[in-house]
Amino acid sequence: MTLYYFHLRDGEDILLDPEGRDLGSMEAIREATLREARSIISSDSLEGKVKLSYRLDVEDESGKVVHRLQFEDAVSLQRGRVPE
Amino acid sequence: MRNPLRLKLEQYAGFEEREGRRLDELVAQRTQVFAPKQDILTEGEKVKEIHIVLSGLAARYKLLDEGERQIMAFLIPGDICDLEVFVLEEMDHGISAMTETVCAVVPAETIKGLLTEMSCLTQALWWSTMTDSAVLRERIIDHGRRDARERIAHLFYELLVRYRIIDEAKDNSIPFPLTQEELADSTGLTPVHVNRTLKQLREDRLIELKGRVLKVLDPQGLRRAARFNPNYLHLRKAEEGLRGEADRVKDLV
Amino acid sequence: MPHFFFDLHNGLGLVSNEEGRELPDLETARREAIKGIRSIISAEVEKGELDLTGRLVVRDGDGAETLVIPFHESLTIVGRWTAPAA
Incomplete structure (x- = not known):
């Protein structure tokens, strides 16, 4: 069983993962990270306050960061204006 | 017992x-x-x-x-x-x-x-x-319909009511042996999201979660956070204010 | 109670609301519109889209445009943070 820890960073603050998760491949890690980001952004949208400055750092048991996702990169963001 | x-x-x-x-x-x-x-x-x-x-x-x-x-x-x-x-x-x-x-x-x-x-x-x-x-x-x-905070608050409050019914919620503390992953599986959320939401509920002094025990510090506050309506539990006796058995949950519903 | 119609303009085009809703006043209509926009955005984010280019137009009982709420005004977004190199 290989455990990976998903830590949520927000500027200076960090929310540490107290449990870790058993994931088998880089693809599974990438997918889990993306789902995490989207789940949080989705819920925050309901409240009207979205923080794209969050970052998820995935570390292995030795503390090495194996994957990183900036929330801004978790969604395809569109601004600008829809034509009349 | x-x-x-x-x-x-x-x-x-x-x-x-x-x-x-x-x-x-x-x-x-x-x-x-x-x-x-x-x-x-x-x-x-x-x-x-x-x-x-x-x-x-x-x-x-x-x-x-x-x-x-x-x-x-x-x-x-x-x-x-x-x-x-x-x-x-x-x-x-x-x-x-x-x-x-x-x-x-x-x-x-x-x-x-x-x-x-x-x-x-x-x-x-x-x-x-x-x-x-x-x-x-x-x-x-x-x-x-429910954002993350409402979902978790709702589950916690419902469990509190149910444990009170069987008289296993002394000091509003109930057994809580779930991992964050299991809690995520049961609320349609993800583990980091659950982690963050628990942190918010703790900071708002609504709950304390230590070891495998969940303590509800502020039942009314948790109920508000959950927008909890107890009618779906059909607790007839508590609603009618009947004595004895109903007293276990009267203050929560 | 006054009647309001809610028209959604977004990347997928216009979704016009034929029936509308009865609401106490314009302020309530505005709040409901914002709730609706947030709900749509929330659902789209699950699929990886954060489309803020839309707008919701509130029309009164006579069909006249009363209120326009751009999506980007329905929520606040805190942007990119750059960390010092680890």
Whole structure:
């Protein structure tokens, strides 16, 4: 069983993962990270306050960061204006 | 130790002492211990015996396409796992022990015999089944209506009410042996999201979660955070302000 | 109670609301519109889209445009943070 820890960073603050998760491949890690980001952004949208400055750092048991996702990169963001 | 099944059913029906004792005998006959993660019942299994949770925590679940587990509901002491055996041939979902769980195992025939003897038991069991369905429907409402904070607050508050019914919520503290991953599976969220939401609920001084115990510091505050409406639990006696059994949950509903 | 119609203009085009809703006043209509926009955005984010280019137009009982709420005004977004090199 290989455990990976998903830590949520927000500027200076960090929310540490107290449990870790058993994931088998880089693809599974990438997918889990993306789902995490989207789940949080989705819920925050309901409240009207979205923080794209969050970052998820995935570390292995030795503390090495194996994957990183900036929330801004978790969604395809569109601004600008829809034509009349 | 008092019979949790009796404590739960008392919320609906009043039992005479003789009937109460029959219920006590029912759960004392034969028990089975399930280890954490062990299936109590498997999806597709044909059921001939009723399982009643006496201690521990179990969950109804379905396996999704990619092997992901969706937890649909939790079963605490007093809850009956498989009353539907009377109507359906086989289980349409699985039931797994989340922590070490002891169940009373009662042959379907014994229950049938009891039902003909005690008509109030029939009504109480019927109510129990309907309430179980209502608990499941609340999970459906989660999707698209409740944000993360509301979902978790709602689950916690509902568990508090249910543990109060069986008199296992001293100081508003209830057993909580779930991992964040399991909590995520049961609320349609993800583990980091759960982690963040728990942090918010702690910072708002609504809950304390240490070891495997959840303590509700501010029941009214948690209820507001959940926008909890207790009607789906059909706690008739508490609503009508009847004495005795109802006092256990009156302040919460 | 006054009647309001809610028209959604977004990347997928215009979804016009034939029936509308009865609401106590314009302020309530505005709040409901914002709730609706947030709900749509929330659902789209699950699929990886954060489309703020839309707008919701509130029309009164006579069909006249009364209120326009751009999506980007329905929520606040805190942007990119750059960390010092680890």
